Amino acid sequence: MMPATTAETQRAHRQGDAPLLEIENLAIHFRSPKGVARVVDGTTLTIHRNEIVGVAGESGSGKTTLVEALLQIVRFPNRETRGRVMFTTRAGQKVDLMQLGPRQMRRLRLDEIAYVPQGSMNSLNPVVRVGTQIVDGMVDHGVGEREARRRVPGILERVGLEPRVAKLYPHELSGGMKQRVIIAIAISMNPALIIADEPTTALDVNVQRRILETLSRLRDELGVAILMVSHDLPVHAQLVDRVAVMYAGQIVETGDVRSVVKTPLHPYAKGLMQAIPSITKPRERLEGIRGTTPSPFAWPDGCRFHNRCPYAMEVCANVPPFIAGVRAGQRETVDGVMDVQPGREVACHLYPESTPDAEATS
Numbered sequence: 613m614m615p616a617t618t619a620e621t622q623r624a625h626r627q628g629d630a631p632l633l634e635i636e637n638l639a640i641h642f643r644s645p646k647g648v649a650r651v652v653d654g655t656t657l658t659i660h661r662n663e664i665v666g667v668a669g670e671s672g673s674g675k676t677t678l679v680e681a682l683l684q685i686v687r688f689p690n691r692e693t694r695g696r697v698m699f700t701t702r703a704g705q706k707v708d709l710m711q712l713g714p715r716q717m718r719r720l721r722l723d724e725i726a727y728v729p730q731g732s733m734n735s736l737n738p739v740v741r742v743g744t745q746i747v748d749g750m751v752d753h754g755v756g757e758r759e760a761r762r763r764v765p766g767i768l769e770r771v772g773l774e775p776r777v778a779k780l781y782p783h784e785l786s787g788g789m790k791q792r793v794i795i796a797i798a799i800s801m802n803p804a805l806i807i808a809d810e811p812t813t814a815l816d817v818n819v820q821r822r823i824l825e826t827l828s829r830l831r832d833e834l835g836v837a838i839l840m841v842s843h844d845l846p847v848h849a850q851l852v853d854r855v856a857v858m859y860a861g862q863i864v865e866t867g868d869v870r871s872v873v874k875t876p877l878h879p880y881a882k883g884l885m886q887a888i889p890s891i892t893k894p895r896e897r898l899e900g901i902r903g904t905t906p907s908p909f910a911w912p913d914g915c916r917f918h919n920r921c922p923y924a925m926e927v928c929a930n931v932p933p934f935i936a937g938v939r940a941g942q943r944e945t946v947d948g949v950m951d952v953q954p955g956r957e958v959a960c961h962l963y964p965e966s967t968p969d970a971e972a973t974s
Contacts, residue, residue, distance in 0.1 A: 635697050666869065684712070746768075792823070804837060805836065808841065811842075827851060914929045936958070939965065
């Protein structure tokens with residue numbers, strides 16, 4: 613992983629950069645005979661160049677729907693979208709991904725925004741050699757076939773695979789090697805952004821660690837930004853710079869990953885941390901989050917977490933909080949009085965910044 617001094621230097625540099633990707637109040641709804649499923653419902657997130665940002669949350673929070681909408685991988689006739697997703701291209705042009713047609717989006721995918729999908733076992737063609745699958749994407753984006761084949765050994769070496777892997781079929785590879793091949797395809801056109809959806813799913817912990825180290829090294833070598841989606845907070849703690857905690861279609865907390873892990877502000881973020889086994893206290897009883905994630909067909913009124921929250925107040929059941937920057941310094945948090953670092957945002961009535969004023973709520 614990066615030394616702290618390098619990370620601090622890069623973070624300071626990023627703060628002066630224009631964002632690479634700006635998700636602004638994005639909503640993704642699906643109409644069905646049961647009603648409207650508001651799967652993603654007002655999400656805002658910014659990613660800078662050379663930054664790794666994580667999105668965390670339990671199953672059903674809207675993480676995968678969010679990334680599939682960014683890439684327009686699946687198009688549903690009953691899908692409705694609102695909001696903007698502004699991406700800055702290599703040429704410096706800002707484009708709204710939500711306004712691009714299929715042909716335009718296809719040119720942008722892989723070339724400037726790449727995707728590492730969930731489940732490498734199902735993402736590779738079982739009857740096509742690995743090298744050919746890497747070449748296909750490059751050829752589709754204008755690279756000559758001879759030049760594309762020349763590049764394959766170097767691309768495989770970047771992800772820790774020997775050049776001979778190009779001649780193998782996917783069934784001849786281990787799970788970790790398959791995932792590295794997927795990453796190799798993703799970096800083949802030197803994109804500015806990689807979106808990785810649960811890239812360590814179904815891998816053992818040692819292979820997970822190597823995959824995360826590979827992604828971190830690629831960020832340093834290629835200067836690529838990464839949007840990392842995972843329900844596993846320890847995975848985020850090993851890799852990302854900032855993390856956004858997502859619940860019921862909305863982001864409820866963002867901040868530097870170390871600060872969020874050490875000092876969670878939102879009760880939901882605290883619940884996620886309490887569900888992780890402790891190495892220092894192996895016999896400590898795990899505290900799960902009571903209840904289940906609500907249905908996107910009927911999100912609760914007010915704060916969507918209030919009926920599962922041990923800190924819920926009367927206002928929580930009626931008034932939706934909005935995400936806002938939390939004043940840094942000594943603050944009363946869900947874990948008592950603690951030092952809150954700058955750059956933290958939370959949507960919770962426990963913090964006055966998140967509560968709309970009386971005029972706004974009347």
